[in-house]
Amino acid sequence: MNKGSPGVISDLAKTILIGNRTYALWMFALIALSLLGLNAFSRQLAHGLYTTGMGDEVSWGLYISNFAFLVGMAAAAVMMVIPAYIFKDEEIHKVVIFTELWAIAALIMCLLFVTADIGRPDRLWHMFPVIGVFNWPMSMLTWDVLVLNGYLFLNLYVCGYVLYKKYKGQKLVARHYVPIVFLAIAWAPLIHTITAFLFQGLAARPFWHSGLIAPRFLASAFSAGPAFIILVFKIMEYFKCCTIHKDVIAKIRIIVTVSLLVNLLLFGSELFTELYSGSEHSIHLSFLLGFHGKSVLAPWIWSAVVLNIIAAIILLLPVRENPRFLNVACVMIVVGIWVEKGLGFVISGFIPTPLGDFVQYQPSLNELTVCFGILAFGLLIYTALLKIAVPIINGQLCHRKNDN
Amino acid sequence: MSTEEQKDLELKNAEKPEPAISRRYFLAGAACVSAATAVSLSPLLNAEEVPSTDDFIQKHYKQLSDEDKKEIFAKLEARIDKQYGVTATISDPQPIEGVEFAYVLNLGRCIGCRKCVYACMEENNQSRSPQKQYIRVLKMKQGTVNLETSSHDYPEKEASSEDHFYMPVACQQCREPKCIEVCPVKATWKEKDGIVVVDYNWCIGCRYCEAACPYHARRFNFAKPQIPTEDLNPDMGYLSNRPRYMGVMEKCTFCLHKTRRGEYPACMEVCPTGSRKFGNLRDPKSEVRKIIEQERVFVLKQEAGTLPKFYYTFAK
Numbered sequence: 001m002n003k004g005s006p007g008v009i010s011d012l013a014k015t016i017l018i019g020n021r022t023y024a025l026w027m028f029a030l031i032a033l034s035l036l037g038l039n040a041f042s043r044q045l046a047h048g049l050y051t052t053g054m055g056d057e058v059s060w061g062l063y064i065s066n067f068a069f070l071v072g073m074a075a076a077a078v079m080m081v082i083p084a085y086i087f088k089d090e091e092i093h094k095v096v097i098f099t100e101l102w103a104i105a106a107l108i109m110c111l112l113f114v115t116a117d118i119g120r121p122d123r124l125w126h127m128f129p130v131i132g133v134f135n136w137p138m139s140m141l142t143w144d145v146l147v148l149n150g151y152l153f154l155n156l157y158v159c160g161y162v163l164y165k166k167y168k169g170q171k172l173v174a175r176h177y178v179p180i181v182f183l184a185i186a187w188a189p190l191i192h193t194i195t196a197f198l199f200q201g202l203a204a205r206p207f208w209h210s211g212l213i214a215p216r217f218l219a220s221a222f223s224a225g226p227a228f229i230i231l232v233f234k235i236m237e238y239f240k241c242c243t244i245h246k247d248v249i250a251k252i253r254i255i256v257t258v259s260l261l262v263n264l265l266l267f268g269s270e271l272f273t274e275l276y277s278g279s280e281h282s283i284h285l286s287f288l289l290g291f292h293g294k295s296v297l298a299p300w301i302w303s304a305v306v307l308n309i310i311a312a313i314i315l316l317l318p319v320r321e322n323p324r325f326l327n328v329a330c331v332m333i334v335v336g337i338w339v340e341k342g343l344g345f346v347i348s349g350f351i352p353t354p355l356g357d358f359v360q361y362q363p364s365l366n367e368l369t370v371c372f373g374i375l376a377f378g379l380l381i382y383t384a385l386l387k388i389a390v391p392i393i394n395g396q397l398c399h400r401k402n403d404n
Numbered sequence: 405m406s407t408e409e410q411k412d413l414e415l416k417n418a419e420k421p422e423p424a425i426s427r428r429y430f431l432a433g434a435a436c437v438s439a440a441t442a443v444s445l446s447p448l449l450n451a452e453e454v455p456s457t458d459d460f461i462q463k464h465y466k467q468l469s470d471e472d473k474k475e476i477f478a479k480l481e482a483r484i485d486k487q488y489g490v491t492a493t494i495s496d497p498q499p500i501e502g503v504e505f506a507y508v509l510n511l512g513r514c515i516g517c518r519k520c521v522y523a524c525m526e527e528n529n530q531s532r533s534p535q536k537q538y539i540r541v542l543k544m545k546q547g548t549v550n551l552e553t554s555s556h557d558y559p560e561k562e563a564s565s566e567d568h569f570y571m572p573v574a575c576q577q578c579r580e581p582k583c584i585e586v587c588p589v590k591a592t593w594k595e596k597d598g599i600v601v602v603d604y605n606w607c608i609g610c611r612y613c614e615a616a617c618p619y620h621a622r623r624f625n626f627a628k629p630q631i632p633t634e635d636l637n638p639d640m641g642y643l644s645n646r647p648r649y650m651g652v653m654e655k656c657t658f659c660l661h662k663t664r665r666g667e668y669p670a671c672m673e674v675c676p677t678g679s680r681k682f683g684n685l686r687d688p689k690s691e692v693r694k695i696i697e698q699e700r701v702f703v704l705k706q707e708a709g710t711l712p713k714f715y716y717t718f719a720k
Contacts, residue, residue, distance in 0.1 A: 017430060031437065039444035046451040048650045049609075050534070050627035059614045059624060119609020119624065119651025122455055126464075126589040126608055133464050133590045133606075141588040141612055203708050204582060204618035283552055354705070355540060355573060355620045356551030 007399065008167070015397060016384050022239070023387075030380040037373005040366045041116060049119055052367040057359035058350040062371050063117035065342025067110050069224075070378075071195045072217060072341065074106035074151065076225015078188035079255050085181050091245040097393060098236070099229050100159050101385040103188075107152040109378035116370050140198040147191045154184040159389075166392050168399045192217045199349065207284035207349040216266045217341075223259035224337035226252045227330040234327060241390045253326065257315040260333060264312060267305075267340075287358065288348040295351075296360050301344045307336035452628040453650045464590070465603040465643070473642070480646060484636075492638040494646055497664035499597035505658050506598075506685040506692045506713040508701065509572060512720055513679040516541050516563040516570030520671035520680070524574075527659060527670035528645040529637050531629030538623065538656040539574040539671060574671075575600065575621035575656035576704065576712030583613035583622060592653070598685075598713055599658050601643040607652040614653065618708040622655045658682070685713065695719075 019027070044051045054061045077099040083089040084096040115121050126132040127145065136142040161177045196214035203209050230252050233244045274282035283292060290298030311332040319325045352358045363371075391397035458479065462468075468476070477494040484492045521539045530536040542554035546567050554571070555562075563570070581600050584592055591606040592613055614622045628650040640646040641661025648654050659669035663682070667673075672680040683690035692715075695701065701715040 017433075018426070032440075035437075035440050035444045038441065039447065042445050042447040046447045046449075048452065048625070048627045052626075055626065056614065056620075056623055059611045114610075117610070119611070119626075119653075120607065120649075122460060123606070123608045126591070126606055135588050135590045138585050139588045139612070141586065141610065145588070198612075202582070202586075202616050204616055280550070280552070349615075352552055353620045354551075354618045355542060355556070356554050357556045357620070 011167075011397065011399075012388055015388050015391060019387065023383075027380065027383065030376045030383065033376030034373050034380055037370050037376065040369035040373060043366055044116070044370060045121070049117075051364060053361055053363040054367075055359065055361075057353050057357060058347060058361035060117065060346055060350065061361055062342065062363045062367055063113045065346040066371055066374070067113040067117070068195060068199075068217075068346055069338050069341045070106045070110045070113065071148070072192050072221025072337075073225045073228060074103045074110065075188045075192040075218070076221050076229070077103035077106075077155070078185055079222050079226050079259075080229065080252070081181060081185055081188075083251060085178065085185070089251070091248050092251065094393070095233065095242070095244060095248060097159060097162055097389055098232065098386060100155050101389055102229065102232065102382060103155045104152065104159065105378045105382035105385065107148060107155070108381055109374055110148060111152075112374045112377065113371075116374065140194065140201055143194045144191075144198055147187065147194050151184065151187050151191050154180055154187060158184060159385075163389055163392050166395075167397065189218060192221050199346075204354050205349045206281040208345075210270065212266055212270050213345075216263060216270070219259050219263035219266055220337045220341060221259075223256050223263055224334050226256045226259070227333040230256070230330050231327065231334070234323070236386070236390070241386070242394060249326070253315065253320065256330070256333065257312070257320075260308065260312050260315065263337075264308060283352060284348050287351055288344065293358065296362065297343050297348060297351075300339050301348075304336040304339035304344060307332040308340070311336065459605065462605050464606050466593075477642065480642075484647065488631075488633045488636050490633060490636050490638050492636070492640050492646075494640045494642050495661055496642040497661060499595045499599070500664060501596075502684075502686055504598045504685045504713070505577065505663060506683065506696070506715065507577070507658070508681040508692050508695045508715045508717060510679040510681075510717050510719050511569055511571055512718045513677045514541075514570045514572060515677055516543055516558070516565075516568075517676065518560070518563070519674045519676060520572060523670045523674035524656070526635065527637055527662075528657075529631055529640070529647055530623075530654070531625065531627070531631060531648070532635065533630040534627055536623045536625070536629070536654070538621070539572050540620065542571045542573060543568050544571055571716070572671075573619055573621070573704065574714075576619050576710065576714040577656075577658060579711035579713060580709060582616040582618070582708075582710060586612045586616040588612065595643075595660075597660075597664070599660050600655065601657055601660070602653050602655060603643070604646070604648050604652050604654065609651040609653065611653065618705045618710060619712075622653055624653050625650050 052061060052063075080092055080096050080099040084093040115124070118124065127134060127142070134142055136146070158177055158180050161180075162172060165172050193214045196217040199205070199208040200210060200213040230249055233249060233252075236242055237244050271285070274285045286292045287295050288297055288301055289295075290302075311329040314320055314325050314329040314332075320329070347361055351360070388397070462476065463472070473496060477496070480494055481492055484490055518539075518541050521537050521541060524530075524538050525532075525536070528538065530538070540556060542551065542556060543558045543562065543565070544550075544554045546569060562568075577598055577600055579598070581594055584590075584594060584600065588610060589606060589608055591608065592600060592602045594600050609624070611624055614624055625648055629648050631647065636647075637645060639661065641657070644657040644659065644661045659667075663669055668682055672682045681691050681695060683692040685693060685696075687693060695717065696715055699717045699719055701717045703712045703715060
């Protein structure tokens, strides 16, 4: 990519480093938070996962919760790519790259969250094919490693190709990247399905052991991801980075609405099966909802349900045309689904333990700092990528100009 | 803002004649970020456990030659000597041909005294701080086998209560162990005699096996394991009770460093009621085999499809 053209690197570096005051403050805050996260992670490396709130009872916590949520956010980019490339929607096509870049940032966060969760990151090489031992195809975790890295690679390729060609002022050659785009379309649902399989394949955890998990993961991702993209587009418009056609937002809004309704339907279906039968398996859900003794998760999950329902109502009423209401609904969806997937899904699977022990989980401050650090780092990467991509797509940053 | 306006703005920016200042700013910024990164990483200086180069490049247990093992065991013994001042021997007894171990536990006799829990901990060099126990004794109400209503942390004086029975649960040494399937690096496997072991030097600490186990039998070293010198058991097996590392998984190994030499596991030796029976499932004359054939036995969570080799019975 940088074949004999130092101009590319200095162009990109300048674009990322120079910005107005808001941009500088935003980047400074993200860098500071990332470093705080790095500091907390160093402490965790030095003293072990004892620095987190996890234990043998609840052995996965906020790291894996965020991981599960962000895999969905990464997969959701496909909901923009499909209308852009399959239905040839011109307006969405113009901005689709911004969602593909989001997939890259989300995947990097996913990989960081997994690394943060591992007890011995120094031994990660044990997983590399050839030099390590890779338990494929038995372990769903190895599948997840393959599909996540594969999806990251596909998105890096497509974004890199499109941006570089536009920067160079050259024409895009369809056969050089469109096949990869279609491969990525097929690949995206896979990353979230396999992440769901990682959980739902475990008979030891009745709460996860349900065929509805993968569809629920997809539905919730296809509502939270595009809702986040709407917010990003609104912010980009606010800062006059680019103009987003009204139809684009309207179309994404429909995707968000349908997915949210499907998600609520699936959640309701699961709720009914578990609670109506009243079998022993329903203990996780009834505990989660606070029907079975005190649960610290109950207020969270109830707020998530309420947030999602209110958002659905807003999206179904004519008031959805009002940008302010739409923004509020989108924030509600992103927050609601983060709680539902993270706290409501991952952590509740551990309470009670397979031996019936009810142990509550409360993340430690250090653990929270690592989480915020990774999220800030992901946003830092996304902002930097957008800072480069926006002028290139708008035709303001290109190679020729540099030669003058 | 239209594209035209943006272009103007950009030209204006480009015309600003301050490359030297921006370079100075850039260097200052880069220096600040580097310094802040270094400060952020400073807790690593107090790391409780730093792997040596040999530890780092050590291969999977099954890829080690006899020579490699000899060298590694000697190194570990030297390290234990240095750290604890204890002369330990690390052995690596192999599964015996024609032997498959099984356990039978008589719930009709167990009084829930938890002597097995502590004998296990002492034998197997589990961390004392924080305390790791392989065996968990559930205090169950008579008339039910509902785990959710069982009590895990009952005080000692509540042992041998008349209206309760007690169910100790540890690794069930399944014939179809889910923990093995899910491990991404094959750091845990089933040996020929049916014992599920962990390579403490290969485990990456993802805890997927802990999530997959229906018996809550696996334990993770969230902190660096701490054992007082006087409590260290110097008779160590490489795949069982040698000191563990921070950030790796461990579990019951049926005391393989004892049982493969023909001894009984520590939990059985200490049991004051004779509730525990251990032996070779393939030997038609063994005690466990006779009990399984003659008594009414059951396994825990049969629906999980794990086919445990740990049987329970309610005998007199």
